[in-house]
Amino acid sequence: MRGITRIAVAALAVGALTAGCGGGDKPIGDAASSNPSSSAGKGGGGTGQYKKGGTVTIANVGGQTWPCQFNPFNPAVNQVALGFVYEPLTFVNVLKAGATTPMLATGFAWSPKKDSIVFTIRDGVKWSDGQPFTADDVVYTFTRMKEQPALDLYSLWTGAGLTSVTAAGNKVTLKFKAAAEPYFFNFANQVGIVPKHIWSTGEAASKPATWTNTKPIGTGPFTVESCSGNNISYVANGNYWQPGKPYVEKVQYPAYLDNNPANLDLASGKAQWGGQYIPNIDNFYKSKSPENNYWFPPTANVALVPNNDPSRPATSKLEVRQAIAYALDREQISKIGESGYQPAANQTGVVTPTFDKYFDKDALTAAGYDKPNLDKAKQLLQTAGYSESNPLKLNVITVTGYTDWDASLAVVKQQLAKVGIELTVQDLQQQSYNQKLYTGDYDLAYSSLSGGPTPYYELRQLLYSKNTAPIGKQANSNYSRYQNPEVDKLFDQYAAADEATQVKLIKQISSYMIKDVPIIPTTESVDWYQYNTKDLEGWPTQDDPYAQPAPYNIPDVGQVLTNLYSKSAQK
Numbered sequence: 001m002r003g004i005t006r007i008a009v010a011a012l013a014v015g016a017l018t019a020g021c022g023g024g025d026k027p028i029g030d031a032a033s034s035n036p037s038s039s040a041g042k043g044g045g046g047t048g049q050y051k052k053g054g055t056v057t058i059a060n061v062g063g064q065t066w067p068c069q070f071n072p073f074n075p076a077v078n079q080v081a082l083g084f085v086y087e088p089l090t091f092v093n094v095l096k097a098g099a100t101t102p103m104l105a106t107g108f109a110w111s112p113k114k115d116s117i118v119f120t121i122r123d124g125v126k127w128s129d130g131q132p133f134t135a136d137d138v139v140y141t142f143t144r145m146k147e148q149p150a151l152d153l154y155s156l157w158t159g160a161g162l163t164s165v166t167a168a169g170n171k172v173t174l175k176f177k178a179a180a181e182p183y184f185f186n187f188a189n190q191v192g193i194v195p196k197h198i199w200s201t202g203e204a205a206s207k208p209a210t211w212t213n214t215k216p217i218g219t220g221p222f223t224v225e226s227c228s229g230n231n232i233s234y235v236a237n238g239n240y241w242q243p244g245k246p247y248v249e250k251v252q253y254p255a256y257l258d259n260n261p262a263n264l265d266l267a268s269g270k271a272q273w274g275g276q277y278i279p280n281i282d283n284f285y286k287s288k289s290p291e292n293n294y295w296f297p298p299t300a301n302v303a304l305v306p307n308n309d310p311s312r313p314a315t316s317k318l319e320v321r322q323a324i325a326y327a328l329d330r331e332q333i334s335k336i337g338e339s340g341y342q343p344a345a346n347q348t349g350v351v352t353p354t355f356d357k358y359f360d361k362d363a364l365t366a367a368g369y370d371k372p373n374l375d376k377a378k379q380l381l382q383t384a385g386y387s388e389s390n391p392l393k394l395n396v397i398t399v400t401g402y403t404d405w406d407a408s409l410a411v412v413k414q415q416l417a418k419v420g421i422e423l424t425v426q427d428l429q430q431q432s433y434n435q436k437l438y439t440g441d442y443d444l445a446y447s448s449l450s451g452g453p454t455p456y457y458e459l460r461q462l463l464y465s466k467n468t469a470p471i472g473k474q475a476n477s478n479y480s481r482y483q484n485p486e487v488d489k490l491f492d493q494y495a496a497a498d499e500a501t502q503v504k505l506i507k508q509i510s511s512y513m514i515k516d517v518p519i520i521p522t523t524e525s526v527d528w529y530q531y532n533t534k535d536l537e538g539w540p541t542q543d544d545p546y547a548q549p550a551p552y553n554i555p556d557v558g559q560v561l562t563n564l565y566s567k568s569a570q571k
């Protein structure tokens with residue numbers, strides 16, 4: 001299951017994707033609407049608009065059988081929990097420049113200095129076990145993240161400067177050391193609120209980061225009906241707070257170990273919602289039915305992630321990382337590995353054309369990373385102590401079943417061989433891959449993380465030192481173990497800066513991507529998204545981008561599932 005792998009090929013800038021938006025979306029910083037039926041999108045009309053019925057089957061390759069764990073704080077499994085079972089305070093739409101939709105909070109208001117925010121918590125919401133949801137649950141969720149740093153996946157307490165979370169009636173106040181508006185995307189949108197009455201007892205209280213949570217209790221549109229290694233079955237939550245929703249009654253989520261069977265199920269209509277690479281998609285998938293559709297929108301990167309920790313004698317050397325970056329022909333990786341569906345990335349880490357105003361093309365060209373340079377790569381490897389008699393041998397970990405990643409890495413292997421690097425590709429099941437990635441047990445990893453409304457969000461995940469951890473400990477998102485105090489200072493300045501200064505800061509941060517080569521982007525990650533309209537309608541489309549559309553996007557998956565409805569159930 002691709003975890004940003006969050007993604008896309010539509011060449012429209014994020015700020016321009018505003019056509020067809022539904023009611024209830026307001027820019028970040030404004031008080032959101034209190035209308036409980038204001039979910040964005042054509043499928044999200046008024047209360048009880050559609051009759052219940054129908055099933056949606058998801059085909060999204062996870063590269064493993066399901067462990068049947070639903071801990072929203074565990075990044076290895078939270079993609080089957082957030083959006084389905086657990087919900088955030090507010091939904092933030094990356095594809096609509098950060099427009100917001102009220103969820104467990106009906107509104108929010110920033111202080112004049114943007115160093116504190118007050119959420120109005122929605123009344124009348126119940127947990128799926130019938131217990132009332134309150135502001136205390138929100139306070140408990142964020143407090144546990146402070147007490148157990150492993151739960152703080154976005155470094156809110158340590159990096160964002162969160163100092164307190166308190167409740168007074170139905171108001172919850174988050175206070176920060178300084179201006180914190182950019183962190184809204186993380187704390188309001190990506191933190192699933194958990195029930196205090198469940199999480200304050202037993203193993204949930206004593207070991208919250210590793211608790212399996214096999215029977216999750218949430219406020220979301222679905223509950224887990226059953227789970228086996230081969231399939232997760234979700235059923236509509238009878239206590240759901242949005243009247244009449246969800247319209248579909250069941251969600252089936254089979255476990256796929258490889259893209260090929262998932263692609264066959266999508267092409268035949270057996271599965272209606274896909275999230276993976278399909279080669280020659282028009283012939284293999286689109287031509288099979290007029291109801292088969294796809295859309296690939298761009299927001300982040302797929303990259304080689306070198307282990308920067310000094311314990312890795314090769315990849316911790318700048319010359320080695322530079323040599324790899326110079327050796328790569330990203331256009332060929334895109335063309336052969338991704339059938340051109342994912343565009344070539346660049347060494348600044350800024351996705352183009354989505355975020356063009358943050359892209360420093362001149363700096364990229366001046367450094368020579370705008371095209372391959374095999375001679376320079378060879379020279380750098382010699383400087384690092386490698387030669388024909390002492391070749392550099394590296395391993396790269398990837399997820400088994402991701403056929404496009406396998407194809408891309410085959411190209412990477414050939415390209416690196418030309419400069420004297422022997423690359424061994426290790427296909428691992430998702431759990432083994434995650435374990436090695438999170439704890440730093442690798443030379444190189446092929447990886448993709450989620451982005452946000454600007455490049456700041458992806459780059460902060462990748463490069464901010466407070467998102468990493470010592471080798472053997474679980475890092476939150478900075479898996480390369482890159483640490484640079486100067487880069488941290490740039491991230492820390494971003495929140496209080498005006499927009500023009502933020503653009504300058506991103507360009508400065510991307511200059512360290514060029515200078516230090518902590519990450520080596522290969523292609524621009526797209527939302528792999530296939531959808532079938534034979535029975536189901538309400539899907540996000542390029543004309544109505546009410547959520548990131550791939551089923552692995554969280555919490556966006558919940559927005560999609562509450563907007564879908566069955567045409568046959570309406571007869």
